[in-house]
Every structure is written in C-alpha cells, then in structure tokens.
Amino acid sequence: EVQLVESGGGLVQPGGSLRLSCAASGFTFSNYWMSWVRQAPGKGLEWVANIKDDGSVQYHADSVKGRFTISRDNAKNSLYLQMDTLRAGDTAVYYCAREIPSTTSSFDYWGQGTLVSVSS
Amino acid sequence: EIVLTQSPATLSLSPGERVTLSCRASQRPYINYLSWYQQKPGQAPRLLIYSTSSASNRATGVPDRFSASGSGTDFTLTISRLEPEDFAVYYCQQYSVFGQGTKVEIK
Numbered sequence: 488e489v490q491l492v493e494s495g496g497g498l499v500q501p502g503g504s505l506r507l508s509c510a511a512s513g514f515t516f517s518n519y520w521m522s523w524v525r526q527a528p529g530k531g532l533e534w535v536a537n538i539k540d541d542g543s544v545q546y547h548a549d550s551v552k553g554r555f556t557i558s559r560d561n562a563k564n565s566l567y568l569q570m571d572t573l574r575a576g577d578t579a580v581y582y583c584a585r586e587i588p589s590t591t592s593s594f595d596y597w598g599q600g601t602l603v604s605v606s607s
Numbered sequence: 608e609i610v611l612t613q614s615p616a617t618l619s620l621s622p623g624e625r626v627t628l629s630c631r632a633s634q635r636p637y638i639n640y641l642s643w644y645q646q647k648p649g650q651a652p653r654l655l656i657y658s659t660s661s662a663s664n665r666a667t668g669v670p671d672r673f674s675a676s677g678s679g680t681d682f683t684l685t686i687s688r689l690e691p692e693d694f695a696v697y698y699c700q701q702y703s704v705f706g707q708g709t710k711v712e713i714k
Contacts, residue, residue, distance in 0.1 A: 524652075531698065531705060531706070531707045531708045532644075532646075532652065532698055532700070532705040532708075533705065534703040534704070534705065537703075546703070548703065582651055582652075587657055589659055589660075590642070590657050590658055590659050591638050591640065591641070591642060591658045591659070591660075591700075591701045591702050592642075592700075592701075592702045592703065593642040593654060593657030593658060593700075594642075594644075594652070594654060594700075595654050595657065595666060595667075597651035597652055597653075598651065599651055600651055
C-alpha cells in the first residue's frame with residue numbers, strides 16, 4: 488500500500504525556518520518525481536516545488552523561490568522541504584504528493600498533510 | 608504562465624443530477640488534457656482524472672460516472688449522476704497550475 492506521511496509542521500515566527508519531511512512507503516520511491524503542494528486555510532491548492540526521481544533537478548514556485556528548497560534522500564525513502572524566511576502568507580497545510588510518470592504532473596497519491604502556521 | 612479559471616465557484620445540486628464543471632485556460636495549453644481532483648473537508652485531494660500527452664484517464668477506483676473532455680482552452684469534468692459522496696470541491700490542474708476550485712454542494 489502506498490503511503491506518504493508528512494511531519495515537521497508547527498507554529499513558527501515570521502522570518503523563521505522549518506523543515507518538513509515526507510516518509511514514503513509501499514512503492515519504489517526512487518522511480519518517481521515528487522512534489523510539495525500547499526493549501527492555505529479555506530483556500531485552493533498551490534503547487535510549491537517538485538524534484539526529479541534521482542534528485543538532480545528541482546523546480547520551485549516563484550512565490551517560494553530563494554526561500555524554500557526541496558530535496559530527497561532515496562536511501563531513506565524521504566522527501567524534504569526546507570523553508571526559510573517564512574512569512575504569514577506561507578501558512579498552509581503542506582502535502583507531499585507522488586507524480587504519475589509521463590503525465591502532466593498528475594498526482595496520484597497524497598499524504599495527509601502537515602500544518603505550518605507562521606505567526607508572531 | 609497559464610492560468611486555469613474554474614466556474615462557477617459554487618454549484619447547488621441534488622443527488623441524481625448531472626453536473627458539468629468548467630475549467631478555462633488563459634491560453635492554449637501545451638498539452639490538451641487536464642487532471643481533475645476531488646477534495647472533501649479535512650481530507651487530502653483525490654485524483655479523479657489524470658492526463659498524459661495524448662489522453663485523459665480515470666484514476667484507479669474512480670467510478671465511470673466521472674468523465675473529462677475538452678479542447679483548446681475549454682475543459683470540463685462531468686459527473687453523470689451525482690451520488691451523495693460526490694459533494695465536494697473539484698480542482699483542475701496541469702503541471703504546476705491549479706484552478707481555484709468549484710464547490711458542489713447539496714441543494
């Protein structure tokens with residue numbers, strides 16, 4: 488059974504940092520591109536970043552470029568999101584999601600999400 | 608960057624009705640297919656329709672009352688007959704872009 492379990496969310500002050508993790512199981516993690524997608528309270532979905540199956544290529548949304556960094560450790564079946572210089576507008580539930588190969592980044596499995604709250 | 612605009616924002620319908628959700632692209636997408644997701648309160652999104660360069664397909668376990676179509680800049684998700692479990696928010700998506708969602712609520 489495919490499982491994605493996020494952790495690392497919490498309350499942080501503006502300007503602070505947080506590192507999210509996503510533990511993957513039930514599939515060959517190293518074969519898949521992975522993404523982070525976030526959802527602010529009461530709002531829609533926003534793609535944040537994705538990373539190639541071998542970790543060699545990463546893309547970030549303009550809204551987080553230069554502040555967030557996606558990475559992965561295929562030996563640990565884990566995906567990460569390092570979030571620095573956090574702002575109130577980054578408050579959201581952060582989901583990790585698996586991309587179906589050879590699609591237009593269709594996400595077939597999602598974690599349950601981890602809540603990041605940025606507030607003083 | 609392409610923008611996906613979903614309409615209407617909210618639909619009030621009764622079980623058994625047919626529903627068509629619209630997703631309009633600001634420019635002709637590179638790939639002529641979109642993905643569609645369903646999200647219920649407190650849950651992660653669920654993939655309904657995924658898209659490749661040549662087709663759209665129902666995800667595993669998705670009932671055949673869900674179908675997608677479209678071309679050019681206009682795309683639709685159709686639910687042929689609303690079931691009680693279909694009341695939710697629906698999002699369209701292609702690559703890094705999501706629509707803002709359409710809520711299907713019980714009338």
